[in-house]
Amino acid sequence: MASFYGIGVGPGDSELLTIKAVNTIKKLDILYAPQAHKGGRSVAENIAAPYLPANLKIKRRHFPMINDWEKKIKSWQEIAEEIAKDVKNDNNVGFLTLGDPSVYSTFSYIAKMLAERIDIQTIAGISSFSQIAASLSVPLMLDEESLEIIPATADITQLEKAIDLNDNVVIMKIATRFAQVYKILEQRDLLSKTIVVENASMEKQKKQRLIDYSINDKLPYFSTALLKKGNKNVKSN
Numbered sequence: 001m002a003s004f005y006g007i008g009v010g011p012g013d014s015e016l017l018t019i020k021a022v023n024t025i026k027k028l029d030i031l032y033a034p035q036a037h038k039g040g041r042s043v044a045e046n047i048a049a050p051y052l053p054a055n056l057k058i059k060r061r062h063f064p065m066i067n068d069w070e071k072k073i074k075s076w077q078e079i080a081e082e083i084a085k086d087v088k089n090d091n092n093v094g095f096l097t098l099g100d101p102s103v104y105s106t107f108s109y110i111a112k113m114l115a116e117r118i119d120i121q122t123i124a125g126i127s128s129f130s131q132i133a134a135s136l137s138v139p140l141m142l143d144e145e146s147l148e149i150i151p152a153t154a155d156i157t158q159l160e161k162a163i164d165l166n167d168n169v170v171i172m173k174i175a176t177r178f179a180q181v182y183k184i185l186e187q188r189d190l191l192s193k194t195i196v197v198e199n200a201s202m203e204k205q206k207k208q209r210l211i212d213y214s215i216n217d218k219l220p221y222f223s224t225a226l227l228k229k230g231n232k233n234v235k236s237n
Helices: 017-028 043-051 069-088 107-116 128-136 156-165 173-185
Strands: 004-008 030-036 057-061 093-097 121-123 146-149 168-172 194-198 208-209 223-228
Touching: 004 017, 004 107, 017 043, 017 057, 017 121, 017 128, 030 043, 043 093, 057 069, 057 173, 069 093, 069 107, 093 107, 107 121, 128 168, 128 194, 128 223, 146 156, 156 173, 173 223
Parallel strands: 004 093, 004 121, 030 057, 030 093, 146 168
Antiparallel strands: 168 223, 194 208, 194 223
């Protein structure tokens, strides 16, 4: 029976794909990949490129990054219908997603639309925050410590609560609201306990303490902050 696979390709380094992800890619008939803004291959496809069979049919589709939910859902539904047709025609179909398919992934929305119509399999990937912790050689949490993962796009009150109530906080998508997050952490004297990793595991990866940034700095889209209150001073190297 043919299936639809959501495949996590990890945060950036092609060597971070799991063996299961690579083996799944090898048995695909059709692969759906996000289309880059200027055409061509997306970041996810570039990461998976070393493992893509030469005869694999790749369908690049545009997934609008907008706040208009009606337009986004309409676009996802159109792509979901195309995927369902491909699977019902006995094709194993894959969908590439950065990091892990269960963390802020468009795949989750597509899968929900198709859940009762076709077989769906999710192939876990290494999340950006797991790789960030590994690159810093620090634990995300220990013993009874708490950890919260929250996007910078969340309500400001939610962000403040996450920071106030937890020992460790991963703030994703920090580039979208950098100044506000910076101010919240500055008010709590937590800048030196926070490190920002730009382009995790990619060629242009950069690790720097938040205290070494200016509040008006512009960060790359793929930037994540890790706050560890237990550390007097988080090291960036």
